[in-house]
Amino acid sequence: MDMTNPAARPSNRLGRRWARAALMAVVAAAFLLPFYWAVVLSVATRAQVFTMPPDLVPSWDFISWARVFALAPWGLYFAHSVVITGATMAAVLVTGVLAGYALAEVPFRGREVVMGVMLAALMVPPEAILIPNYVIAYHLHLLNSLAGQVVPFGANVLAVFLFRQFFKTLPAELWDACRMDGARWWQYLRHIAVPLARPVVMTVTLLTFVAQWSQFQWPLIITQGNGARPVEVALSYLQGFDGSHWRQLAAASLLTLAPIFVVFLLTQRHLISSVAGRAEV
Amino acid sequence: MAQIEWDQVSKWFGPVAAVRDIRLTARDREFLVLLGPSGCGKTTTLRMAAGLEAPTAGRVLLGARDVTHVEPRDRDLAMVFQNYALYPHMTVYDNLAFGLKLRKTPPANIRRAVQDTAVRLGLESLLHRRPSELSGGQRQRVALGRAMVREPQAFLMDEPLSNLDATLRAETRVQLKALHAQLATTVVYVTHDQTEAMTLATRIVVMSGGVIQQVDTPEAIYDHPANQFVATFIGTPGMNMLPVLWTRADGQLAAVIGAQRLPLPPGLPWMRAAASSGHHGATLGVRPEHLRMSGAPDPATPSLKARIRLVEPMGHETLVHLDLDPDLTLVARTPDRWPNGNIPIWVSFDPRRLHVFDSVSQVAYEAV
Amino acid sequence: MLEPIPSPPSARPLAAVPQAHARRRPVPLGWALVLPALAFLAVFTYLPAGLVAAMSLFHWNLAGFGASQWVGLHHYAQLMNPISGFLQSLTVTAYYVGMMVPLSIALGLGLAWLLKGRGPRLTLWETFTRSAVFLPYITPAIATSIIWIFIFNPQFGLANAVLTALHLPALGWLTSTTWALPAVMINNLWHNVGFMVILFLAALSTVPQAVVEAAWMDGASAAETFWHVIRPHLSPVMLLAVILGTIQAMQTFGSIYQMTGGQFGGGGGPLNSTTTTAIYLYKSAFVYFHYGYGAAVGVVLFLVMLGVALAQKQIGERRTFYR
Numbered sequence: 001m002d003m004t005n006p007a008a009r010p011s012n013r014l015g016r017r018w019a020r021a022a023l024m025a026v027v028a029a030a031f032l033l034p035f036y037w038a039v040v041l042s043v044a045t046r047a048q049v050f051t052m053p054p055d056l057v058p059s060w061d062f063i064s065w066a067r068v069f070a071l072a073p074w075g076l077y078f079a080h081s082v083v084i085t086g087a088t089m090a091a092v093l094v095t096g097v098l099a100g101y102a103l104a105e106v107p108f109r110g111r112e113v114v115m116g117v118m119l120a121a122l123m124v125p126p127e128a129i130l131i132p133n134y135v136i137a138y139h140l141h142l143l144n145s146l147a148g149q150v151v152p153f154g155a156n157v158l159a160v161f162l163f164r165q166f167f168k169t170l171p172a173e174l175w176d177a178c179r180m181d182g183a184r185w186w187q188y189l190r191h192i193a194v195p196l197a198r199p200v201v202m203t204v205t206l207l208t209f210v211a212q213w214s215q216f217q218w219p220l221i222i223t224q225g226n227g228a229r230p231v232e233v234a235l236s237y238l239q240g241f242d243g244s245h246w247r248q249l250a251a252a253s254l255l256t257l258a259p260i261f262v263v264f265l266l267t268q269r270h271l272i273s274s275v276a277g278r279a280e281v
Numbered sequence: 282m283a284q285i286e287w288d289q290v291s292k293w294f295g296p297v298a299a300v301r302d303i304r305l306t307a308r309d310r311e312f313l314v315l316l317g318p319s320g321c322g323k324t325t326t327l328r329m330a331a332g333l334e335a336p337t338a339g340r341v342l343l344g345a346r347d348v349t350h351v352e353p354r355d356r357d358l359a360m361v362f363q364n365y366a367l368y369p370h371m372t373v374y375d376n377l378a379f380g381l382k383l384r385k386t387p388p389a390n391i392r393r394a395v396q397d398t399a400v401r402l403g404l405e406s407l408l409h410r411r412p413s414e415l416s417g418g419q420r421q422r423v424a425l426g427r428a429m430v431r432e433p434q435a436f437l438m439d440e441p442l443s444n445l446d447a448t449l450r451a452e453t454r455v456q457l458k459a460l461h462a463q464l465a466t467t468v469v470y471v472t473h474d475q476t477e478a479m480t481l482a483t484r485i486v487v488m489s490g491g492v493i494q495q496v497d498t499p500e501a502i503y504d505h506p507a508n509q510f511v512a513t514f515i516g517t518p519g520m521n522m523l524p525v526l527w528t529r530a531d532g533q534l535a536a537v538i539g540a541q542r543l544p545l546p547p548g549l550p551w552m553r554a555a556a557s558s559g560h561h562g563a564t565l566g567v568r569p570e571h572l573r574m575s576g577a578p579d580p581a582t583p584s585l586k587a588r589i590r591l592v593e594p595m596g597h598e599t600l601v602h603l604d605l606d607p608d609l610t611l612v613a614r615t616p617d618r619w620p621n622g623n624i625p626i627w628v629s630f631d632p633r634r635l636h637v638f639d640s641v642s643q644v645a646y647e648a649v
Numbered sequence: 650m651l652e653p654i655p656s657p658p659s660a661r662p663l664a665a666v667p668q669a670h671a672r673r674r675p676v677p678l679g680w681a682l683v684l685p686a687l688a689f690l691a692v693f694t695y696l697p698a699g700l701v702a703a704m705s706l707f708h709w710n711l712a713g714f715g716a717s718q719w720v721g722l723h724h725y726a727q728l729m730n731p732i733s734g735f736l737q738s739l740t741v742t743a744y745y746v747g748m749m750v751p752l753s754i755a756l757g758l759g760l761a762w763l764l765k766g767r768g769p770r771l772t773l774w775e776t777f778t779r780s781a782v783f784l785p786y787i788t789p790a791i792a793t794s795i796i797w798i799f800i801f802n803p804q805f806g807l808a809n810a811v812l813t814a815l816h817l818p819a820l821g822w823l824t825s826t827t828w829a830l831p832a833v834m835i836n837n838l839w840h841n842v843g844f845m846v847i848l849f850l851a852a853l854s855t856v857p858q859a860v861v862e863a864a865w866m867d868g869a870s871a872a873e874t875f876w877h878v879i880r881p882h883l884s885p886v887m888l889l890a891v892i893l894g895t896i897q898a899m900q901t902f903g904s905i906y907q908m909t910g911g912q913f914g915g916g917g918g919p920l921n922s923t924t925t926t927a928i929y930l931y932k933s934a935f936v937y938f939h940y941g942y943g944a945a946v947g948v949v950l951f952l953v954m955l956g957v958a959l960a961q962k963q964i965g966e967r968r969t970f971y972r
Contacts, residue, residue, distance in 0.1 A: 023763060024774060028781040031839065035784075037807060038796045053810040091689075099686035108679025114687065121694045127900040127927050128951035131934045131943045132697035132704055138711055140692075155689030173366035176333050181380030181427070182354035185678065191379070195370050214789035216903040221935050232791045232903075239795050240912020246799055253792040260788055264780075272783055276847045 035257075041250035049246050064247035071248060072234055073226065074255060081230040084149045084219075085212040091154035092208045093201060097194060099155075100163025105175065106185075121157045130217065137222055146228045149219050153212065159204045162277070166200045167193060203274040206267060213260060231256040283344070283434040283467040284309050285330050290339035292325050299325040300491040303339070307435070307469050308483075312461050315471045316478040317488035318514070323471045324439055326488070330469060331437050332356050343434065354383075359428035363440040365420045367412040373399075373423050374408040377430045384431075398430040418449045425460075435467035442477060454480055475515055479503070487511045509643040512566050512636055518600065520636065521569060521611045526562040527555070536565060539606035544583050551637045551646035558639055563646070566636035569614035573629050574601065584629035587611065592621045603628060701947045709941035717941070724945035734921060735946065738929035739953075741830065742899060745925055748834055749898040754890050756838065757845025758883075764846065765853050779846070786843035790903035797836040798823065798908055808832075823908060826922035833905050833923060840904065841897065845890055852886035853879070888965035892958055899954055902927045926950050 040058045041049065042065065048055045068074070102108070103115060133152060142148030170193060178188045194201065216232045223229045229237075235256050239249055264271060285307040292299045300322035307313040307330075315323035328334040329341055332353035340349045348356055359380075367376050374395055381391045399405045402422045412420055421441065428436055442450045442457075458481055461468055472478055478485050479499045487494040487502065487510070495507040506512035506520070513519035525536035525543075534552065535544040555563055578584055585605060593600040601619050603611040603626065611628065637646045703714075705724055710716035728735040764779050771779075785793060800807045801822035809819040822832045856879050864874045906916040909923045915932040917924030924932075930950065934943030 020763065021774060024778040027760065027763065028778040031781045031785065033807070034793065034796045034800060034839070037799070041799065050805045052805055053813070054805060054807055095686040095689060098682040102679045102682035106679040106682060108677075111679060114683050117687070117695075118690070121690050123955070124694050124698050125896065125900060125951060125954050127902070127930065128947040128954070129694065129697035129701055130930065131940055131947055132700035133693055134934070135700065135704070135709075135711065135940065136692065136697060139713070151689070152693040154693075155686040157690070160686055171364065171366065173362045173364060174368070176328075176331075177360070177362060177366035177368075177427075179333060179353040180331060180358070180360045181431075182383040184354075187383060192368055192370075210787045214787075214791075214903075216789070216791055217906075217931070220906075221931075232789050235795065236791050236907055237912065239798070239907065243798070249795055250799070253795045256792045257788055261784075264784060264787060268780055271787065272779070272847060275783075275786070275844060276851050 038250045038254055041246050042254055044247055046247075064251045068248045068251040068255065071242075071252070072238060074231070074234075074252075076226060077229055077231045077234040080146060080228055081213060081232075083146055084215075084230055085209055087146075087150045088153050088212045089205050089208045091150060092156045092159050093204060095155040096159030096163045096204055097189065097197075099160045100165075101167055101189060101193065103160065103164045104167035105170075118157050118160060130221070133218075134221055143222050144224055144227050148222050149215065149228065149230065152218065153208075153215075156204070156208065158207070162200050162204060163197065166197050170196065199270075202267070202270055203277060206263070206271050206274050209263060210260070210271075284342075285435060285467065285469060286342040287326065287329070288340040288342060290326070290329060290336045290341060292322075292329060292334060293337045298491050300329075300488075303493060305486060305493060305496065307467055310465050310467055312458075312468045312470065312481055312483045313486065314478040314482035314484070315469065315486045315488060316473065316475060316514075317494075318473060321488040322491035323473075323486075323488050325491075327360075327437050327439055327469055327471045331358055331360050333360075357431075357434045358437055359431055359433040359435075360437040361424050361428050361439065361441040363443055365412075365424035365444070367420060367423055367427070369412050372409050372411055373404060373415070373426075376412070376423055377426050380427065380431050394430050394432075398426045401429070402426050417445055418453065421445060421453065429464070433466075435469065438468065438470045440472055441470075443472070443474070450477075457481060475517070479515075487514065489514070505645070506566075506636065507645055509564060509566070509638045509645075512638070512645070516568060518569055518612045518614070520566040521572070522638075523565045523567075523605075523609065523611075524562065524640065525565050538565075538585060539609050541585050541605070543585060545632055545635075549632060549635070551635075554646040555637060558646075560640050563640050564638040564643070566638060567611075567630050567634060569600070569612045571630050571634040572611065572613035572615075574603075574613055574615065574617075574619070575627050575629070576624075578627045579629065582629045584627040587626050587628050589619060589622060589624045589626055592619050594618065698951075701944045701951070704941050704944035705948050707941045709939075709944065711940070720941065724942045725949075727942065728945055728949060734924065735926075735929060735949075737921060738924050738926045741921075741923065742925040742927075745830060745834065745901070746895055746898040748831075749837065750891060750894040752834070753838055753842050753845050753894055754887070757842050757890070758849050760842065760846045761849035761853055765850060779850075782846050783843035785840045788840070790840065791907050793840060794836060794904045794907040797832070797839075797904075801832045801908075808835075824919060826920050829909060829919060829923050833901075833908055836904055836908065837898075837901060841894075845894070848886055848890055848893075849883065852883050856882045884968065888961070891965065892961050895957055895961065896954065899925075899950070899957075900927055901925065902931065906931070926953075 037054070037056065040056055043058050043060050043062060044055070044064075045059050045061045048059060099118075103111060137143055137148050137152070140148075140151075142151060174192060175188055178192055183191065214232065215230065216236070219228075219230050219233045220236070223233060235252055238252055243249070287303040287305045290303040291301050303322075303326055305326075315326055317323045325334060329336050332341075332348065332351060336349060340347055342348065343356060343358075368379065371379065377395045377398060378391050381394060386394070395408070396405075399408055402425060404419070404422055404426055407415060407419060407423075412423065415423065421444070424441065428438075442453055445453060454477060461481075470477075470481060482499050484496060485499055485502050486496045489510050495502060495511045497505075497507075502511060503515055506515060509522065513522065523536075523538050525538050528535050528537050528542065530544070533544055533547060535542050537543075575584075578586075587603040587605050589601055590604045590610070591602040593602070598614055598616055599619055601613045601615060603613060605611060605628075613628065638644060639646060704717075706719065706721055707714070707717040708720050710718075727733050731737070760782055764775055764782070766775060799805075803809060803819065803821050803824060806822070808822060812819055820828045822828050860878055861874060864878045869877065905911075905923055905925060905928055909916040909918050909928075915928065915936040917928040917932065926946065927950075930943050930946040933939050933946055
């Protein structure tokens, strides 16, 4: 039986540390391998692609990257995705700040009911209401439009609750002091409450960005042609039409992943804690 | 004119009355202190003047103007909060300037006003710091500065010194008094600390249970408390209270205290009122510093027999706890040193120093 | 007769002034502020939640109720008929969810244990590995599924290269009715486990170090310490992980669609072996344009998810240790 105090046997401890570091290296490699292989494929020469076993050494031939831009109007798709994602972030922030503020700091008759109603929205699985949402979008003339990809996501209960949670932690005197300084409620929000809520703004922005950039099923069913098609749907079509051009497909995939990579590198810590916080609400 | 008037103001929170029927005027340039234990309604009274709270009944007037339902921003008053409520993400400069910016003051004027205030409070070198980088005393000065910078008609202060340590509190108290003299503005100041009230106030308002107990100058409040609450709340330690029964011997009034009898000289101012009350007893109050103690009875002055239970030496004075009876205790405050121990002692006092309270209404007879 | 500090006869002591008093404002403002959020939710969550039930009773025409034909419970009867394939989709979903939830929790917990900080602060290596594990979770499923299609290519893919290197038989993966769904699972395990890791890392950080050390001092082995000391601290998060994992797995769409030929008829192949209920619902409405029938699928999905969540909560709370 292992009765030893871990501190008592330094050599054993050192060995375990190395074993752990090695195991972590294997894990990191396994999780990054798909991305790495995509990079290798996107810069591979023609002869390198269909080989067994696969060639994992990049040869830095950028011909596929040049071709992929000729393959589809990526600029247009990116513009669509950027507009959709940006507009949704703005909408979610505005609706979240206002409702969160009201639910935290403005007593009104029926506030508890509103809270309950909002919580109930979390219980509705998006998949289950996909079809009626399509019907509603059809009747609101939102099919095949950018607006149609923003409006259904314009309010997010999670964002409302994150803001509410934060605003509740602000001392009441801050609002009192603001009133004495001559502020109205919207000046208090703009100059005091929202600037102080920067971490929450950041969290909501990041979560919305990740969710909207990855959005697929909804735009798939409501867009046709190039009118409002976002990058992920365009990528899906590209693979459907031309699944055999691995090098271009890999390049195109990396292209749509690039914004995610960049945002991840810039905001890594905050992004991870945002996702962790998401689970706690 | 910076006069604030509460005209029969009441405030109810649901079924609970925070303040009831407040009639009070803070006169122009006065330093009015609202004093009372926590929950007595003093902060609510202040907040109704600020406009942060709307009265349930009654009116609030600024000068002659009824501001009962006027928003704080249109009252031209400034407030200093207990925990300062500085804007944590703004520099000291921006904290001071915020109210002026909201009022669309021209930038040049803002800069000048902030600079002047900073100089006045010794904050020049701190203007670019954030509140989190300041000490407690510095934060307190910023909070004061934020109120001063707008040159409001009156200042409202809600326990502004209570978050400071004792030394700093004493220093700031002196500065505040000097500042009031300099600014010559009305100040309404809420505190539960009677030292602050006594030292700062032009007049003190003693409150309890949402009701005003007495309004007067510090000296008058101390010397002539209107009722038992004020008498015991003001003074450290508070006034000694002795329930007594009246008795008459040889045509002279005497008080029966426990098992002892204390003859009283005729002609004291409260005697007529006590007699007309028709009660058989009353409550005698005597301040600790007015008790005299001696090791032997003095036949010339009537005295009470007591035992020393406990002695608290304070250095400049001594607090002596005395037992008259097992359940009747007194505290005496004396410059003399007394030994600890269960020593018999005789206690006497000048009868003119006595306060006498009606045993039912608890109101002082001299005030009737 | 007299209390030491009497209060005046008229005064009742005040316990405490209610907290909310500071923030009273005119009544309509609160409503005005929640209105935008409520409006969005009303149109795109509450309304469709009601509409889906109504639609399921009609042979739905996009023009609206007037143009639709009432069919009553006909769609539900169809769902129960094995020929419709719906029951099979439920089986596929159960298989998928039944594998994904335990696997992602086990893997997530294992990785969290590995990546848990040992010292006062995280080493660079720990941070890097955490990031590597987390990164897939935030990537769009379509882009990464395309990479996984390459990996599972029977002739030139990495998956078979690994199997061959281990002297195992190569598999058909996405072309095989047996192995297509496991291929999807591997992709999604890789994609989603980062979330579980984050969840469990947060939970592990709340286990008091003193309790763990006390267990060591009592002579408990690492396994015993984990089972008797650490596991009870994880139980609330475990319940959360089961519920969130189930919700996520039941709604998985993009990766299955993309990996199983969505562009050629909506995915779910080969031979419906990967047709989960989510894929089935999509195909009913947007490949075969039976909106009413699809709505019925949606209603059943809704109820199943609600039932599963409630059951998990019931069972879970009985077994959960709360401090």
